[in-house]
Amino acid sequence: NAGVTQTPKFQVLKTGQSMTLQCAQDMNHEYMSWYRQDPGMGLRLIHYSVGAGITDQGEVPNGYNVSRSTTEDFPLRLLSAAPSQTSVYFCASRPTPQGTGNTIYFGEGSWLTVV
Amino acid sequence: GNSVTQMEGPVTLSEEAFLTINCTYTATGYPSLFWYVQYPGEGLQLLLKATKADDKGSNKGFEATYRKETTSFHLEKGSVQVSDSAVYFCALSQNTGNQFYFGTGTSLTVIP
Numbered sequence: 001n002a003g004v005t006q007t008p009k010f011q012v013l014k015t016g017q018s019m020t021l022q023c024a025q026d027m028n029h030e031y032m033s034w035y036r037q038d039p040g041m042g043l044r045l046i047h048y049s050v051g052a053g054i055t056d057q058g059e060v061p062n063g064y065n066v067s068r069s070t071t072e073d074f075p076l077r078l079l080s081a082a083p084s085q086t087s088v089y090f091c092a093s094r095p096t097p098q099g100t101g102n103t104i105y106f107g108e109g110s111w112l113t114v115v
Numbered sequence: 116g117n118s119v120t121q122m123e124g125p126v127t128l129s130e131e132a133f134l135t136i137n138c139t140y141t142a143t144g145y146p147s148l149f150w151y152v153q154y155p156g157e158g159l160q161l162l163l164k165a166t167k168a169d170d171k172g173s174n175k176g177f178e179a180t181y182r183k184e185t186t187s188f189h190l191e192k193g194s195v196q197v198s199d200s201a202v203y204f205c206a207l208s209q210n211t212g213n214q215f216y217f218g219t220g221t222s223l224t225v226i227p
Contacts, residue, residue: 004158031213042204042219043159050213058214090158097213101147101166104208104215106158 002026006091006107013081013114021076021110023091029105031097032074033058034066036087037109043090049074050097081114088112117142119205121218128195128225136190136221138179138205146207148172148181148188153202153220162190162203195225 007022025032033048045058049068063085065077074093078085091107122137140148147166151159163172168183177192188205205218 040219043217045214048213092159092215098209098211100210101164102208102210103149103161103164106151106160108158109156 004091004093004105004107006089006110008110009108010111011113013078013112015081015083015114017081019078019081021078021089021091021112023074023076023107024072025074025091025093025105026072027093027095027105028071029093029095030071031094031104032068033092033104034064034074034076035090035092036060037090038087046076046089078112083114086112086114117146117207117209117212117214117216119207119216119218121203121205121221123221124202125222125224128223130197130225130227131194132225134190134192134195134199134223136203136205136223138188138190138218140186140188140205140207140216142186142207142209142216144209144211145183146209148179149206149208149215150177150179150188150190151204151206151217153204155201159204195223197225197227199223200225 034046035043047066049055089110094104118141149164150162152162163174165172165181171180202220
């Protein structure tokens with residue numbers, strides 16, 4: 001059971017480089033999202049998507065781009081990496097955008113360091 | 116707006132001790148409430164949930180009761196084990212919204 005799969009697990013970037021974090025889910029979930037996790041700040045929503053072709057900004061979208069061309073994939077692009085983007089990134093999905101008790105499922109995380 | 120407040124950590128307990136991690140929330144209406152657990156180096160996993168007032172969620176010996184009158188969803192376990200060492204997140208979602216709102220997490224370490 002693959003669930004939500006993220007790659008890479010670890011990455012070191014130089015300031016100004018760009019990269020893409022990949023996320024795929026095999027549960028046919030409509031809703032996908034990206035969070036970053038920083039010490040003392042919990043999880044903060046970067047971008048989310050309620051279906052193929054539809055994306056929207058979360059709490060901390062600056063410096064990141066997303067697209068949703070298929071139901072399964074939701075890549076996160078760092079346009080020009082900055083040290084402030086050093087963080088752990090989690091992709092997450094849920095069956096539908098709304099609904100009572102609708103559980104969200106997380107990938108295992110991507111540890112990104114920008115030097 | 117919607118928000119979740121958890122007790123500050125870290126929490127250190129001896130094996131077999133009683134655990135309480137406090138969680139209160141701010142929300143309109145009747146959100147669904149969740150506890151997630153994150154083991155070292157892993158993503159978050161659902162621990163338990165409750166979808167309406169007075170519901171009790173339970174799993175692996177953990178329990179939490181949805182208290183509308185005190186806007187709380189405290190996590191409890193009667194006897195913790197070393198394997199319970201992890202970070203615990205309280206969260207809410209509005210049934211008509213599409214976002215989850217997480218607390219900042221509470222780190223628990225259980226020592227033998």
